[in-house]
Amino acid sequence: MDEIEDLLIAANDGDDEEEEAAGWLMTYGDLMTLLLCFFVLLFSMSETKQDEFFQLMQSMRAALGQDVVPEAGTREGLTMINKEEEKQPIAVDELGGMIQAELDSIKKEAEEFILTNSLEGDVSVKVEKRGAVITVSDMLLFPPAKAEFNKEGEELLGKIAEMLKQFDYHIQVEGHTDSVPISGKQFKSNWELSANRACEIVRYLISKGIPPEKLSAEGFAEFRPVADNSTPEGRAKNRRVEIVYKRTKIEDTIYEQLEKRNSEPVQAVQDTIF
Numbered sequence: 001m002d003e004i005e006d007l008l009i010a011a012n013d014g015d016d017e018e019e020e021a022a023g024w025l026m027t028y029g030d031l032m033t034l035l036l037c038f039f040v041l042l043f044s045m046s047e048t049k050q051d052e053f054f055q056l057m058q059s060m061r062a063a064l065g066q067d068v069v070p071e072a073g074t075r076e077g078l079t080m081i082n083k084e085e086e087k088q089p090i091a092v093d094e095l096g097g098m099i100q101a102e103l104d105s106i107k108k109e110a111e112e113f114i115l116t117n118s119l120e121g122d123v124s125v126k127v128e129k130r131g132a133v134i135t136v137s138d139m140l141l142f143p144p145a146k147a148e149f150n151k152e153g154e155e156l157l158g159k160i161a162e163m164l165k166q167f168d169y170h171i172q173v174e175g176h177t178d179s180v181p182i183s184g185k186q187f188k189s190n191w192e193l194s195a196n197r198a199c200e201i202v203r204y205l206i207s208k209g210i211p212p213e214k215l216s217a218e219g220f221a222e223f224r225p226v227a228d229n230s231t232p233e234g235r236a237k238n239r240r241v242e243i244v245y246k247r248t249k250i251e252d253t254i255y256e257q258l259e260k261r262n263s264e265p266v267q268a269v270q271d272t273i274f
Helices: 003-046 049-062 092-116 151-164 190-207 233-239 247-261 266-273
Strands: 123-128 133-135 170-177 215-221 240-246
Touching: 092 123, 092 133, 092 151, 092 240, 133 151, 133 190, 133 247, 151 190, 170 190, 190 215, 240 247, 240 266
Parallel strands: 170 215
Antiparallel strands: 123 133, 133 240, 170 240
């Protein structure tokens, strides 16, 4: 009798152990199932319309001519092309690099022109904050207190005009004088003299084929000196004409060119993907 009770007790203990083992396996199985569902969901989300986004990205790059579309396939990546925000669609670093490359190109061409024509000391070029500035001594272009070219000045300006035609950007011509009051009867002050000289150069550049809408003239008299007006050398440096390719004008031109390439409406692109 005791042996039978011992067998019944052992059988009950085995059933309890099997029930505990079965419960653990069920919990583990549920966990694995949930993990599998989770990874399947992630995989499905990562693959949703990936081909369409890749085609969009390639189209954007071809239209803009540069890699400005982010790799991530998110709506945030598409909102970067927003024509309502002025000059925001194009990457700032890319645009800045393009502007600087154009300024360096202008400087290089002007330096070659100066060396070829042996104009060192009378013509100079530099790239500064406002843009590329080509400076010509007034002695090469005009007689004293006059706004009509001398013969050598007209020949020189003709060569300069051919160099300027290489760059399709706005040109600002600035006239500058020293601080000595003008004594001639033609002009009442250095304001009129500097402005008339700038206008005369603009008219000549137009006659050489540079579009009028790409030109402007300004006279600054003696109020933007680059040297000391108390010395003859300083006054000679201040009597000058500056031909300026402004950085902001180059930026506007490049930006407009890139905008024209982007002919696909942004909303239509978003509707295609989403």
